[in-house]
Amino acid sequence: MKSLALHWKILIGMLLGVTFGFIMLEVQGGGDFIASWIKPIGTIFVKLLKLIAVPLILASLIKGISDLKDISKFASIGLKTIIIYVLTTVIAISIGLILVNTLNPGEGVSTETIAKLTETYANDSGVQGKIAEAGRQQASRPLDFLEAMVPDNAFLALSNNKLMLQVIFLAMFLGISLLLVGEKSAKPLKDFFDSLNDVVLKMVDLIMLTAPFAVFSLLANVVVSSGDPELLYALLFYAGVVVGGLFLMICFYLVLVSVITKRNPIWFLKQISPAQLLAFSTSSSAATLPVTMERVEEHLGVDKEVSSFVLPVGATINMDGTSLYQAVAAVFIAQALNFDLTFADQLTIVLTALLASIGSAAVPGAGMVMLVIVLESVGFPADKLAIGLALIFAVDRPLDMCRTMVNVTGDATVSMIVAKLEGKLHTPKSKEWDDHLEEVK
Ligand code: ASP
Numbered sequence: 001m002k003s004l005a006l007h008w009k010i011l012i013g014m015l016l017g018v019t020f021g022f023i024m025l026e027v028q029g030g031g032d033f034i035a036s037w038i039k040p041i042g043t044i045f046v047k048l049l050k051l052i053a054v055p056l057i058l059a060s061l062i063k064g065i066s067d068l069k070d071i072s073k074f075a076s077i078g079l080k081t082i083i084i085y086v087l088t089t090v091i092a093i094s095i096g097l098i099l100v101n102t103l104n105p106g107e108g109v110s111t112e113t114i115a116k117l118t119e120t121y122a123n124d125s126g127v128q129g130k131i132a133e134a135g136r137q138q139a140s141r142p143l144d145f146l147e148a149m150v151p152d153n154a155f156l157a158l159s160n161n162k163l164m165l166q167v168i169f170l171a172m173f174l175g176i177s178l179l180l181v182g183e184k185s186a187k188p189l190k191d192f193f194d195s196l197n198d199v200v201l202k203m204v205d206l207i208m209l210t211a212p213f214a215v216f217s218l219l220a221n222v223v224v225s226s227g228d229p230e231l232l233y234a235l236l237f238y239a240g241v242v243v244g245g246l247f248l249m250i251c252f253y254l255v256l257v258s259v260i261t262k263r264n265p266i267w268f269l270k271q272i273s274p275a276q277l278l279a280f281s282t283s284s285s286a287a288t289l290p291v292t293m294e295r296v297e298e299h300l301g302v303d304k305e306v307s308s309f310v311l312p313v314g315a316t317i318n319m320d321g322t323s324l325y326q327a328v329a330a331v332f333i334a335q336a337l338n339f340d341l342t343f344a345d346q347l348t349i350v351l352t353a354l355l356a357s358i359g360s361a362a363v364p365g366a367g368m369v370m371l372v373i374v375l376e377s378v379g380f381p382a383d384k385l386a387i388g389l390a391l392i393f394a395v396d397r398p399l400d401m402c403r404t405m406v407n408v409t410g411d412a413t414v415s416m417i418v419a420k421l422e423g424k425l426h427t428p429k430s431k432e433w434d435d436h437l438e439e440v441k
Contacts, residue, residue, distance in 0.1 A: 005270075006208065006211070006274050007270065007273035007274050007277060009211070009212040010211050010212050010215055010273075010274055010277045010278070010281075011277065012212065013211070013212030013213060013214075013215040013216040013219075014215045014216070014219050014277065014280075014281060016216050017215060017216035017217065017218065017219030017220040017223075018219050018220070018223055020038075020216070020220045021034070021219060021220040021221070021222070021223025021224050022223055024220065024223075024224055025223065025224055030224065031224040031225075034220050034221055034224050035221070035224075038216075038217045038220050038221065039217060039221045040217075041210075041213055041214055041216075041217035042214050042215075042217035042218035042221060042281075042282075043217075044214075045207065045210060045211070045213075045214030045217075045218075046214075046218075046282055046284070046287050048207045049207060049282075049287045049288070049289075049290050049291065050161050050286070050287055052200050052203050052204065052207070052290050053161060053164075053286065053287075053289055053290055054158055054161065054167055055196060055200050056197070056200045056201070056204075056289075056290050056293060057164070057167050057168065057171060057289075057308075057312045058158070058167060058170070058171050058193075058196075059193045059194075059196040059197035059200055060197050060200075060293065060304060060307075060308035061168065061171035061172060061175060061308045061309060061312065062171050062174055062175040062178065062190075062193045063175075063190070063193050063194050063197050063304060063308065064175070064304045064305045064306075064307070064308030064309060065171075065172060065175025065176060065178070065179065065305070065308075065309075066175050066178045066179055066186065066190050066193075067304065067305055068179065068305055069179075071176060071179060073305070073422070074176070074309075076422065077305070077306055077309060077310070077418060077422060078309065080418050080421055080422070081309065081310050081313065081314075081414065081418055084414050084417060084418065085313075085314065085317065085318040085414060086354065088252075088318070088320050088410055088413075088414065089318065089319070089320050089323050089353075089354050089357055090350065090354060091249075091252065091320075092245075092249050092320035092321070092323050092324040092327075092406075092410075093323050093324060093326075093327045093349070093350050093353045093354065094350070095245050095248050095249060095252075095324060096242075096245045096323070096324035096325070096326075096327030096328045097327045097328075097331065097346055097349065097350070099241050099244060099245050099248075099328065100241055100327065100328045100331040100332060100335075101331065101346075103237075103241050104335060105237040105238040105240075105241045105328075105332050105335070106238070106331070106332040106333065106334065106335025106336035106337075107335050107336075108237060109234070109238075109336040109391070113231075113234045114336060114337070114387070114391065116231065116234075117231060117234070117390050117391050117393075117394065118386075118387050118390050118391075120227075120228070120231065120390070120394075121389070121390035121393040121394065122386040122387055122389075122390040123386070124390070124393065126365075126393060127386055127389045127390055127393055128386065130365070130368050130369045130371075130372060130389060131372055131385055131386060131389065133369045134369050134370070134372035134373055134376075137359065137369065137370075137373070145359070148165070148166075149165045149166060149169050150166070150169055151163065151166040151169065151170055154170055157169075157170055158170070161286065162361070164286065164312060164315070164316050164362075165316055167312075168309075168312050168313060168316075172309075178190060197304075200290075201293075201294055201297075201298070201431070202431075202433065204290045204291060204293075204294040205294070205431070205432065205433035206433055207290075208274065208291065208294075208433075209433060211274065211278065214281070215277065215278070215281040218281045218282060219281060222397060222398075222401075225397075226397065226398075227393075227394045228394070231394045232394055232395060235391075235392065235394055235395045238328070238329075238332050238392065238395070239395045239398065239399060241328055241332070242324070242325050242328050242329070242399050242402070242403075243399070243402055245324045245325075245328060246321055246324060246325075246402050246403060246405075246406045249320055249321065249324060249406050249410070250406060250409060253409055253410060253413040254268065254269070256413055256417060257413055257416060257417075260416075260417050260420055260421075261416045261417060261419075261420040261425060262420075263300075263416070268300065268413075268416070271295060271299040271300050271428070272292075272295050272296070272299075272300065272408075272409065272412045274291060274295060275288055275291045275292040275295045275296075275408055275412065276405045276408060276409055277405075278291050279292075279401075279404040279405045279407065279408040280401045280402065280404065280405045281401070282364075282404070283363075283364035283365070283397070283400045283401050283404050284362060284363050284364055284404060285315045285319070285362040285404055285407045285408050285411070286315055286316075286361070286362035286363060287363075288315075288404070288408055289311065289312065289315045289362075292311055292315070292408055292411060292412060293307060293308070293311050293312075295412070296311060296412050296415050296416075298428060298429065298430045298431055299428050299430050300412065300415075300416060300428055301419075301425055301426040301427055301428035301429075302415050302416055302419040302424065302425060302426075303419055303422075303424035303425070303426060305422075305424055306415055306418050306419040306422060306424050307415050307419070310411065310414060310415040310418055311411055311412075311415055314410070314411030314414060314415070315362045315407075315408075315411060316362060317357075317358040318357070318358075318407070318410055318411055318414065319357040319358075319360055319362070319367070319403075319407045319410075320357070320406055320407060320410040321402065321403030321404065321405065321406030321407045321410070322356075322357050322360055322366070322367040322370070322403050322404075322407060323353040323354060323356065323357035324403070324406070325367055325371075325399060325403045326349075326353040326356055326357070326367060326370060326371050326374050327349055327350070327353050327374075329371055329392050330349055330353075330371060330374045330375050330378070330380075331346075331349070332391070332392065333375065333380075333388040333389075333391055333392065334378070334380070336391055337384060337387065337388060337391075339380060339381075339384075341378060345378040345379075348377050348378050349374060349377070349378060351377075352373060352374045352377040353370075353374050356370035356371070356373055356374055357370070359373075362407070364397075364400055364404075365396065365397075365400060367400065367403060368389065368392075368393075368396055368400075371389070372385060372389070375388060
């Protein structure tokens with residue numbers, strides 16, 4: 001197996017996992033077998049990735065900033081990143097809106113299907129939980145996100161994976177101060193974080209050795225936990241529109257890579273594919289982040305000074321796939337339930353889906369919570385929200401897998417573009433997990 005590239009090993013693991021899942025669906029007690037004996041492998045893998053996310057962001061961002069030598073460079077990287085993130089998200093939402101308005105997937109949904117989906121899912125704890133979560137998020141004031149970004153206790157921030165923006169803030173603050181204390185005082189701390197960074201990247205390599213087994217487990221579990229196949233078929237047209245839009249978005253990224261960074265798009269896909277496949281298997285850009293960082297730095301040649309900022313920020317606030325999905329889903333629900341949307345409503349969707357994608361957590365299913373806020377922004381009646389979400393709930397997991405893959409690809413593309421614009425895109429030097437194995441044998 002050693003000669004096979006990592007992405008092939010992961011793909012084989014995924015295919016075997018799906019096949020095994022389908023076989024287990026036919027076997028009595030197959031679902032329970034997977035839950036008891038197979039699922040833990042995937043869960044442990046995701047836990048390991050989450051385990052190293054905070055140390056990696058901290059070490060890599062501090063190293064990235066302290067290597068800059070010129071603070072104004074950091075402002076320029078930050079500004080470019082935010083502008084490009086907003087532009088790509090607006091393009092993603094526009095692609096979604098154009099597709100859903102021209103193909104009208106909501107008009108073909110029969111009243112019986114709506115009744116069946118409503119009966120099955122409207123009172124489901126999953127749907128009700130999303131509406132309740134959206135209510136909590138909406139109650140906040142406009143500048144709450146700024147307030148929430150600033151930690152008042154460094155150790156609390158570092159001890160909670162959900163506080164990723166606080167970790168980024170702390171790392172930036174530390175990194176900038178490290179630049180300002182002068183070479184002599186900075187050196188010990190800088191060396192410490194340099195070394196921590198190398199060690200954590202090695203941990204990524206080691207964890208990735210188990211990736212083919214982990215995706216087998218994750219996908220077998222997705223197959224046995226998915227809903228009634230008949231209901232999935234009824235939503236095939238809607239799901240096709242979302243997937244078609246996501247596919248166009250990937251093509252758009254490849255054009256950007258080719259035109260702006262002058263790199264071969266197929267090469268780009270090959271290098272980033274392990275991160276994409278993991279995003280697909282885990283449905284979480286946050287869990288995938290360590291792998292995205294490793295691929296972008298060591299396999300795409302983006303300088304750490306850029307990737308250490310662009311990628312963690314992107315995982316938290318840049319979700320092109322999610323915002324495209326929200327645009328399609330909102331209009332699809334409106335079409336199916338005969339709720340008229342004016343042109344102004346569509347523009348409102350662009351704006352709220354943009355903000356919603358910034359506010360969505362990088363975890364499975366978060367896009368659907370924010371969809372509630374997008375629907376409410378166009379005056380969708382509150383009493384019909386549960387019915388609206390019930391319409392799309394059955395296919396949410398497979399679509400979540402696809403949109404997460406786009407979210408991660410978007411972050412990697414933007415990091416390459418920013419690196420190119422800053423003159424920080426190099427020929428990659430990839431490291432293997434066993435580069436120094438001989439020395440310790
Ligand atoms: N699962 C997505 C992510 O982690 C967010 C979503 O669309 O639900 O990027």
